[in-house]
Amino acid sequence: MMRTSKIAIAFMGLALALGGSTVALAQMDAEVEAAMASGAVGEQADGYLGFAKPPSAGVKAKVDAINIKRREGYTQVAQSKNVPIEAFAASIGCKTLAGLKPGRSYSVAKGVWATKGAAPVQLPSQCGG
Amino acid sequence: MIGRFPVLATGAMLLTGCISVKAPDKPIEINLNISVKQEVVVSLKKDAEDFITNNPELFPK
Numbered sequence: 509m510m511r512t513s514k515i516a517i518a519f520m521g522l523a524l525a526l527g528g529s530t531v532a533l534a535q536m537d538a539e540v541e542a543a544m545a546s547g548a549v550g551e552q553a554d555g556y557l558g559f560a561k562p563p564s565a566g567v568k569a570k571v572d573a574i575n576i577k578r579r580e581g582y583t584q585v586a587q588s589k590n591v592p593i594e595a596f597a598a599s600i601g602c603k604t605l606a607g608l609k610p611g612r613s614y615s616v617a618k619g620v621w622a623t624k625g626a627a628p629v630q631l632p633s634q635c636g637g
Numbered sequence: 638m639i640g641r642f643p644v645l646a647t648g649a650m651l652l653t654g655c656i657s658v659k660a661p662d663k664p665i666e667i668n669l670n671i672s673v674k675q676e677v678v679v680s681l682k683k684d685a686e687d688f689i690t691n692n693p694e695l696f697p698k
Contacts, residue, residue, distance in 0.1 A: 603689055
């Protein structure tokens, strides 16, 4: 009886922990998504998220965390393909800028922000035709 | 003596020809770096697509 309850409690604990982390991830996305919808945070041609408007500390922390994970992933792929990290990051930027929703902020030239309108974003020359 | 010199000098000039060196109006642009990078970036298109698909939490919309 005692052993069964201990195992049951252990499982419950594990389930709560996993469920909690999933919720945390969703919350992280929701706050960043809201910032992106408002145009405060946007995609950059260099493959990272940036701040079109000064962010709150919370949003900044979450965006920084995403960018760090992106860079880790870019580094892995770039090394496996034997290309510069910046080149792979730029190829990601080409994709993210091409798939923007209207009203989103985006940056091609560093520090210069624009709002996506009805027309497709004019991609930098490195993205090709 | 002096009379012949100009003739000789002119003849020498005609033989050697005139080489004029003029600097170009605009600086010569070499876009090699951009085209090399473009080739690499374009070649990674599919890999970029896969990366975004496999890591949706990194690409909130």
